Amino acid sequence: MSTVTSSRPGVIGMGLMGSAVLKMTGASCGWDVDATRCVNAATAQEVFEQCDVVFLCLPNSHIASDVARGVTLKAGQIIIDTTTGDPREMAALGAELAALGVHYLDATVSGSSVQLQQRDVLVMAGGDAAAFERCREWFACFARESVHVGPCGSGAKMKLVTNLVLGLNRAALAEGLAFAQQLDLDPAQTLDVMRRSMAYSRIMDTKGEKMITQDFNPQAKLSQHLKDVRLMLAASAIPLPLSEVHRELLEKAEALGYGEADNSAVIQAILKS
Template sequence: DTVLLSLPNSNVAASVIDDVIDVIAARHCILDTTTGDPEQIEALGVRLAKKGASYLEANVAGSSVQMRERKAVLLLGGEADVVAAQEPLFSTLAKKRFHVGSVGAGSRFKLVHNLILGLNRAALAEGLNLAEALGFEAKRALEILKQTPATSGVMETKGSKMAARNYEPPQARLAQHHKDVRLILELAAKLEAKTPLSAAHRELLARAEELGFASADNAAIIEAYRAKG
């Protein structure tokens, strides 16, 4: 029996497992799409293995809209034979999926992905804010930029939201990405990996939350630039 989890963070995932641990058995495969702390995810895997159950990470690289359209990418962490057994389900969920290692590897790679994607959004926000400060209309600036080497997937998915200041309904909430950036910085600090841009990114996200955009689409990071003071 396959159980699919899709939860806000690994603390919530652990709490859910706590609630059902007594009924989990060897026939179960827990498939977890939660973006969380890799060490917590590994601990969950060990705990479930003691019950004889299988545990797989299926981290989603993409928005909820992309997931519905099967355009998101799955980053899989777990034993190869368990991944192979779940292939029919994975092929239904996404056209592209990559097995990146054992349990914990999926979460680690997802944080790498989210670091790059989030900084792309921040760079776009900074550029559009400068364009506005220079007297260019953001919508027109986007139309031109999309025809240049500066174009990006983020420009396609988030540019119009930033230009129109329309962040509802959210494809992915700003507070959720702020959580991811905190995880990125914690992991990088343990490894002594330099992440100065992510540190600056965290401050921008915190400012956007202070302005009331925690539950808004993560394109609202541009409001941290637009805010005075």
């Protein structure tokens, strides 16, 4: 194994989020199962050999765990996992890596890949507080703020809570715009009025125009949020009735072919009902 390490981080998972993280941090290398996306690395192992800090930007915590367990790691190495995953899996992975002398942060991101490139996201990190402090400089490359929220698994928990509210805001906006269309109101004017009213939420700024114009080029994929909603429901010991309805809407949108589209496409599940 090479002993040369980069002062810049590496990235595993070069999708929307991973590509944005690589760009904003100036990461030295990135690997993906899609070979056309790889940057200066032919395997995941090469990234871990070259870098002391490695970002995991993967679809779920199962894949993140498989990657971390499938490579040779170095004591003192830091893994920053931005995946929105199962808090229990992420806590277990953190404990397993700690026994190897590897620091693990489940550093979830509130915001899209587009917002990350505007340095307009929030990082919510669980894990060792000292490791978190050492990574502040990297978070500052793409986040307006980063906050340590507790031990391993806490970042994933906080992301599920924030995504629950965010997703319901998006679904409420979709239903409101569909309702306005049924009432023969002008969609653009309706969105403008809602922005000026007490109904305002930031989701109107990021998703309103996309819903009106049906521009579903993905900033964050609908199927990924459906995965998150299922995680919320599985993690909760109390009923989440609004999230149950939201899950049904997302499943309908996915069945209509919008799984890989932007999550604003949830409006299609309402318009096509």
